[in-house]
Amino acid sequence: xxxxxxxxxxxxxxxxxxxxxxxxxxxxxxxxxxxxxxxxxxxxxxxxxxxxxxxxxxxxxxxxxxxxxxxxxxxxxxxxxxxxxxxxxxxxxxxxxxxxxxxxxxxxxxxxxxxxxxxxxxxxxxxxxxxxxxxxxxxxxxxxxxxxxxxxxxxxxxxxxxxxxxxxxxxxxxxxxxxxxxxxxxxxxxxxxxxxxxxxxxxxxxxxxxxxxxxxxxxxxxxxxxxxxxxxxxxxxxxxxxxxxxxxxxxxxxxxxxx
Ligand SMILES: [Zn+2]
Numbered sequence: 039x040x041x042x043x044x045x046x047x048x049x050x051x052x053x054x055x056x057x058x059x060x061x062x063x064x065x066x067x068x069x070x071x072x073x074x075x076x077x078x079x080x081x082x083x084x085x086x087x088x089x090x091x092x093x094x095x096x097x098x099x100x101x102x103x104x105x106x107x108x109x110x111x112x113x114x115x116x117x118x119x120x121x122x123x124x125x126x127x128x129x130x131x132x133x134x135x136x137x138x139x140x141x142x143x144x145x146x147x148x149x150x151x152x153x154x155x156x157x158x159x160x161x162x163x164x165x166x167x168x169x170x171x172x173x174x175x176x177x178x179x180x181x182x183x184x185x186x187x188x189x190x191x192x193x194x195x196x197x198x199x200x201x202x203x204x205x206x207x208x209x210x211x212x213x214x215x216x217x218x219x220x221x222x223x224x225x226x227x228x229x230x231x232x233x234x235x236x237x238x239x240x241x242x243x244x245x246x247x248x249x250x251x252x253x254x255x256x257x258x259x260x261x262x263x264x265x266x267x268x269x270x271x272x273x274x275x276x277x278x279x280x281x282x283x284x285x286x287x288x289x290x291x292x293x294x295x296x297x
Pocket of ligand 1: 079108109
């Protein structure tokens, strides 16, 4: 399969996974089951037809409204479907599998990206980084680290310790700003990006978080002392490094030797 075709195929898989991630983000924060009831309109309860379950296409065909009652379907549905599709396509483009090991790596990285998408949504919408997401995610991350073998697996585990350790330090020094969910998430990001990737992920997280916090403060949409959830920024850092970590590390060393 050509690389472009693979990226398109994997992107379509990603859109379907994004559709599932929407269900996860809808149901887990309220303690609901993922399996039942089948997908339905939250307003009128009408069960969705198979033709209404096609990622991205259904949303656009229905113009973002329920077929029965006309209630708007949150735009997040579309953003998560299209966004996960794009992330999967990028992952296939960046990590074209040449072997069984390559396929395992692409599947694992895609799962990690999916976790980061769910965490971003639940943290923005509910201020929650759920244990029901993070514990399985940490389990998959640990399996991924072990599969990497020696010594790369050890760098992954060390990355997890560094990620969690940095947030633990902040939790101890600046009480109130962050939570244990952030610690588990940073540990997960470290586990899947490893050393030195986790350092770049944390850098992206804190810089992007600072920029957004500053912009919200300047535009008067938030007051000084309001806290911004860290999860989406940690997820952004993890996503950037999962997809472009090697580029970042090479650019950093080129810059370091040049300076
Ligand atoms: Zn409806």
